[in-house]
Amino acid sequence: MEQILSLRAFVAVADQGSFSAAARILNVVPSVVTKRINELEASIGAPLFLRTTRSVTTTPLGADHLERARQLLDELDALIGEPSVNAEDIEGRLKLKVPSALGTLRLREAFDTFQRRYPKIDLEIALLDRHISPVEDGFDLAIGVVQHHPGGVVEEVLRPLQRLMCASPDYLARRGTPTHPRELTGHDCMTFFPTQTEWVFEKDGAVVRIAPQPKFTSNDLLLLLSAAVEGNGLTLMPDYVAEQALKAGTLVQVLTDWTVPPGEILAIIPKHRAADHALRALVDVIREALGGHSAQPLDQAADSR
The missing domain is CATH 1.10.10.10 (Winged helix-like DNA-binding domain superfamily/Winged helix DNA-binding domain)
Known part of the structure; x- marks a missing residue:
C-alpha cells in the first residue's frame, strides 16, 4: 500500500x-x-x-x-474499482473547455442539471473555439472534435458528429442549388476558421476535395449560422448547429446524396483525472444531454479544439 x-x-x-x-x-x-x-x-x-x-x-x-x-x-x-458514492457527497471544482456553439446550443441545460444533481461541485466553464491541451493548460476536461492528441489524456466518444452543407432558401433561389461539390467553386462559400481549409465529399467510393475560397470566414459557428440564415452563402456546419434552422425551414441542406466524412464529439480527460468521481459525473451528464451512449475510450496514450 x-x-x-x-x-x-x-x-x-x-x-x-x-x-x-x-x-x-x-x-x-x-x-x-x-x-x-x-x-x-x-x-x-x-x-x-x-x-x-x-x-x-x-x-x-x-x-x-x-x-x-x-x-x-x-x-x-x-x-x-471505485466504491459507489451519493451525488450529494461528491464535491470539488472542475474546470472545463467547451466549444462555444456546442455550449450555447446544446449544453446550457446540461450544466443546470449537473449543478442541481451535484450541488457541492463548482464549475468553471470556458467557451473556446480553439485547440487546447487539458494537461498543459490546466483543464480537468475539454470537449472537442480533434483526436489523437500528444500524450497524457484519455479520449471518450460522447456522440457521432455529422457536418451538413446548408444554405437559405433565399440564397438558393437567387444563385441556384449545387448538385455536385465542384459546383461550389461558383458559389459564395462561408467557412469556419481555421479548420475548414478543405471540404471533402464522398459518394459511391468517389472522393471530391474542394479548397473553398471563402467570401466570409469566422471562428464562431453561431456567426456562420446567422450569415447562412440571412442568405449570405453556403456553409458546412455541424448538425447540432444547423438542426433548429433546418427544422424551421430557414436553412436547407444541399448535396444530400454526398456525405462528408463523419467525426465524433469527444471528452478529452487528463489521465490522472480519469477516475475522479466529480469528473465522471459531469461527463455522464454531458453525454446524456448529447444523446450519446456509454463511455468508449479511444487512444489511451493520447491532449482539443
Whole structure:
C-alpha cells in the first residue's frame, strides 16, 4: 500500500510541477508528499525529480518511469474499482473547455442539471473555439472534435458528429442549388476558421476535395449560422448547429446524396483525472444531454479544439 501511495504522489508531483500543489490534489500536507517521494527514490536508487527553488521537473529516469506509473495505477484502479458514492457527497471544482456553439446550443441545460444533481461541485466553464491541451493548460476536461492528441489524456466518444452543407432558401433561389461539390467553386462559400481549409465529399467510393475560397470566414459557428440564415452563402456546419434552422425551414441542406466524412464529439480527460468521481459525473451528464451512449475510450496514450 505504501508503494502505491508513493506512486500516486510521484504522478501528482509530475503533473502539478510542485510538491505543495500535489499535496492539495492528494488532500495531504506537503511533508507527506515529500516523504513518499523520498521513499520511492530510495527504493529505486536514483532521483526522480530535479528540485530548484522555482520548479520541480522529472529527471530522465523520472520521465521514463512516469508513464509506466500511470499505467500501473490505471490498471489498479480498474481492477479494484471505485466504491459507489451519493451525488450529494461528491464535491470539488472542475474546470472545463467547451466549444462555444456546442455550449450555447446544446449544453446550457446540461450544466443546470449537473449543478442541481451535484450541488457541492463548482464549475468553471470556458467557451473556446480553439485547440487546447487539458494537461498543459490546466483543464480537468475539454470537449472537442480533434483526436489523437500528444500524450497524457484519455479520449471518450460522447456522440457521432455529422457536418451538413446548408444554405437559405433565399440564397438558393437567387444563385441556384449545387448538385455536385465542384459546383461550389461558383458559389459564395462561408467557412469556419481555421479548420475548414478543405471540404471533402464522398459518394459511391468517389472522393471530391474542394479548397473553398471563402467570401466570409469566422471562428464562431453561431456567426456562420446567422450569415447562412440571412442568405449570405453556403456553409458546412455541424448538425447540432444547423438542426433548429433546418427544422424551421430557414436553412436547407444541399448535396444530400454526398456525405462528408463523419467525426465524433469527444471528452478529452487528463489521465490522472480519469477516475475522479466529480469528473465522471459531469461527463455522464454531458453525454446524456448529447444523446450519446456509454463511455468508449479511444487512444489511451493520447491532449482539443
